[in-house]
Amino acid sequence: MGSQTLVTEILPENYRFLQAHIYSQVGIVLEDNKHYLFESRLAPIVKQFSLGSINALCDVLHTRRNPEIGQQVVEAMTTNETYFFRDPGQYEAIKTVLLPRLREERQATRTLRFWSAASSTGQEAYSLAIQLLEAGLQDWNIQILGTDFSSKVVERARTALYQQIEVNRGLPVTLLIKYFRRAGMEWQLTDAVRKMASFDTIDLRKSMRTLGPFDLVFCRNVMIYFDNETKRNIMKELHSTMFRGGWLLLGGAETAFGLEEWFDRKAIGNVTVYVAR
Ligand SMILES: C[S@@+](CC[C@H](N)C(=O)[O-])C[C@H]1O[C@@H](n2cnc3c(N)ncnc32)[C@H](O)[C@@H]1O
Numbered sequence: 001m002g003s004q005t006l007v008t009e010i011l012p013e014n015y016r017f018l019q020a021h022i023y024s025q026v027g028i029v030l031e032d033n034k035h036y037l038f039e040s041r042l043a044p045i046v047k048q049f050s051l052g053s054i055n056a057l058c059d060v061l062h063t064r065r066n067p068e069i070g071q072q073v074v075e076a077m078t079t080n081e082t083y084f085f086r087d088p089g090q091y092e093a094i095k096t097v098l099l100p101r102l103r104e105e106r107q108a109t110r111t112l113r114f115w116s117a118a119s120s121t122g123q124e125a126y127s128l129a130i131q132l133l134e135a136g137l138q139d140w141n142i143q144i145l146g147t148d149f150s151s152k153v154v155e156r157a158r159t160a161l162y163q164q165i166e167v168n169r170g171l172p173v174t175l176l177i178k179y180f181r182r183a184g185m186e187w188q189l190t191d192a193v194r195k196m197a198s199f200d201t202i203d204l205r206k207s208m209r210t211l212g213p214f215d216l217v218f219c220r221n222v223m224i225y226f227d228n229e230t231k232r233n234i235m236k237e238l239h240s241t242m243f244r245g246g247w248l249l250l251g252g253a254e255t256a257f258g259l260e261e262w263f264d265r266k267a268i269g270n271v272t273v274y275v276a277r
Pocket of ligand 1: 026028078079080081083086117118121147150203204219221222251
């Protein structure tokens, strides 16, 4: 018991250092009551690098001599939870309201561009790709960009490989059979879906003006981790990447600071969409 206590003990000054490190690296605010989160997520890194304790890990971070450990600490402290067709009401709104409009408006170019900002392991981007194929848009030029701060999740998204437990979450079995192939113990998306999406690392706090213009931007379940100033800056940048009338979708339970400056709020059934002005 004694050694376990020593491994996960965090001195107050190291706790403050870790909070500041995560905030400066990724913008995430971790409050004073997140000891358990630091302990459970950093203990494996302590073990991997044979450092003995979280306090010793902080000593290494202080020296900045090992960027790999610094990156691993940040990635360990971010939440990557995601699943296929998360917030199904939003996909229904895309199908019934946004796509019919875009089909008309973009008939001349037959080009549509979408962005899954904070895409984690790719389920959001690929759910949209599947939905567009189901809507009969395979002959259109469709580009879906998925981006995330973490290179680890971006690499995973690129493989388009998912475990059984991941395809069991949110994905109807008919779509699993139609758009995935068995790959050993995992499932891999077919080329028809994969070619519609590409993935890259992007920090949402950086300028994004060159990325657009997009018809739809997902920025879901990530704003909750930022402070108000960061949220406001991100809203402004997201807006700059969107077509006028384009949709921004936030996580089901999220609202965002500064939205009203750039977007009009529109209710479609139970779903709130933010329409770029
Ligand atoms: C909870 S996941 C959300 C995934 C997906 N959007 C969804 O709603 O299912 C949050 C993601 O945000 C990413 N993230 C956190 N801070 C970020 C930042 N500053 N820039 C870009 N991505 C960030 C994390 O790496 C993580 O993959």
